[in-house]
Amino acid sequence: MKPAILIIALTLILSSCNNLNDLRPIDPGTEIPQAAVKVVKDKFPKAEDLVFKPVLKDKIWEVKLKSDADRYTSLVDFGKMWETFKVAPDGVPTALEGLMNKTAFGGGTLSAYSTAYYATTANNKLIYNFKGENYSFAWSGIFPNVNGSATFDPALYRITTYDISDLPASVKDTIQSARSMTFVMGYTWVRLDDTKLYYVFADQKNDYRTDRVSMLFDDKGKLRWSSLFFNTQPGLPNTSSNIETVPAEIKQYFDSLPELSGYEYKVKLVNNVDGLTSYYFILAMGQVSQCEFFFDKDFNVLNKRYTVILY
Numbered sequence: 001m002k003p004a005i006l007i008i009a010l011t012l013i014l015s016s017c018n019n020l021n022d023l024r025p026i027d028p029g030t031e032i033p034q035a036a037v038k039v040v041k042d043k044f045p046k047a048e049d050l051v052f053k054p055v056l057k058d059k060i061w062e063v064k065l066k067s068d069a070d071r072y073t074s075l076v077d078f079g080k081m082w083e084t085f086k087v088a089p090d091g092v093p094t095a096l097e098g099l100m101n102k103t104a105f106g107g108g109t110l111s112a113y114s115t116a117y118y119a120t121t122a123n124n125k126l127i128y129n130f131k132g133e134n135y136s137f138a139w140s141g142i143f144p145n146v147n148g149s150a151t152f153d154p155a156l157y158r159i160t161t162y163d164i165s166d167l168p169a170s171v172k173d174t175i176q177s178a179r180s181m182t183f184v185m186g187y188t189w190v191r192l193d194d195t196k197l198y199y200v201f202a203d204q205k206n207d208y209r210t211d212r213v214s215m216l217f218d219d220k221g222k223l224r225w226s227s228l229f230f231n232t233q234p235g236l237p238n239t240s241s242n243i244e245t246v247p248a249e250i251k252q253y254f255d256s257l258p259e260l261s262g263y264e265y266k267v268k269l270v271n272n273v274d275g276l277t278s279y280y281f282i283l284a285m286g287q288v289s290q291c292e293f294f295f296d297k298d299f300n301v302l303n304k305r306y307t308v309i310l311y
Contacts, residue, residue, distance in 0.1 A: 035078045036061060043081050055157060055190055072117060085114035085125055099310040104259045105130055128152050134192045141310060153305035155189040167198055170221030180205035195219040197303060199234050213273060216294060216302055224296045226273040227280060235292055241268040249299035250279060
C-alpha cells in the first residue's frame with residue numbers, strides 16, 4: 001500500500017487504539033477472585049503457571065500463562081478475557097526492525113514480540129525502547145505483507161469506562177464540584193511504568209448551551225489538562241488550529257528532538273477551561289508520520305504518541 005493511501009488511516013489510528021471494551025466487573029472483591037481464575041481456565045483448560053498482576057485494583061488483571069508449549073498475556077475481569085496475545089518464540093521479525101530503521105524513529109530496540117490471539121485492538125504488540133524510554137508498540141503489519149503502520153506511546157492499556165466509580169475519587173470530586181458538570185465516559189491509560197493517566201469526558205451546561213469538556217488527570221488524580229475541542233475521542237479534535245505562535249518553551253522542546261526535524265505543525269491548540277490553560281499539538285511528516293502531544297499550563301509534556309507508516 002502506498003504512503004499516500006496509508007496516511008488516510010493515521011488520524012483514525014491515533015484514536016482507534018484508544019479503546020478497549022468496557023471492562024466493568026460483575027463481582028468486585030479485594031483479592032484475585034476465583035471467578036477471574038475460572039475465566040482463564042474456561043479459555044485455556046490446560047493453563048498453568050498463571051501470574052496475575054492488578055491493572056485496575058480489584059477489577060481488572062493482566063494474566064500471564066502457559067498452555068501446552070505456548071505462552072500468552074491477557075486482560076481478565078470477573079467474567080471476561082480480553083486483549084489476548086500469544087508470545088512469539090522466535091523473537092522480533094528482522095523485517096520489522098528494518099522497516100523501523102527507515103523512519104525518523106529508527107535506532108531503537110524492539111522486544112517482547114507477541115501476536116493477536118483474539119479480541120484485540122492490534123495485530124501485533126511489542127515494546128520499543130527509543131532513546132532510553134519504553135513505549136508500547138502496536139503494529140498492524142501481517143507477514144508476508146509487511147506494509148502497515150505502527151503506533152507507540154507509554155500506555156500499555158487504554159481501558160474504557162462509563163462508570164465514574166472506576167476512576168479515582170479525586171476525579172469524581174473535580175467533576176461534581178464544577179458548575180453543572182455531568183460525567184460522560186472515561187479512559188484509564190495504564191502506562192508501562194505502572195503509572196496511570198485518566199482521560200475523562202463530561203458535559204457542562206453554560207446558559208443556553210452544553211459544552212463537552214475533556215480532561216486529563218495525572219496518576220494522583222490531579223487535573224492537569226482540559227479542553228473543549230474534543231467530543232468523545234482523544235486524538236480527534238473537532239476544530240483546526242487556534243494559535244499562530246507556538247509558546248517558546250514548547251518550541252524549544254520540539255527543537256530538542258532531532259527525530260522531529262522536518263516535521264510540520266498540523267494542529268496547534270490552546271484552551272482555557274475554568275482557569276486552566278492547556279495545549280495540544282499534532283506534528284506530521286508529509287504523509288508518513290504523525291505525532292501527538294499534550295502539554296499542561298507549565299509546558300510539561302503529559303503524554304506523547306507517535307504513528308508511522310511502514311513500507
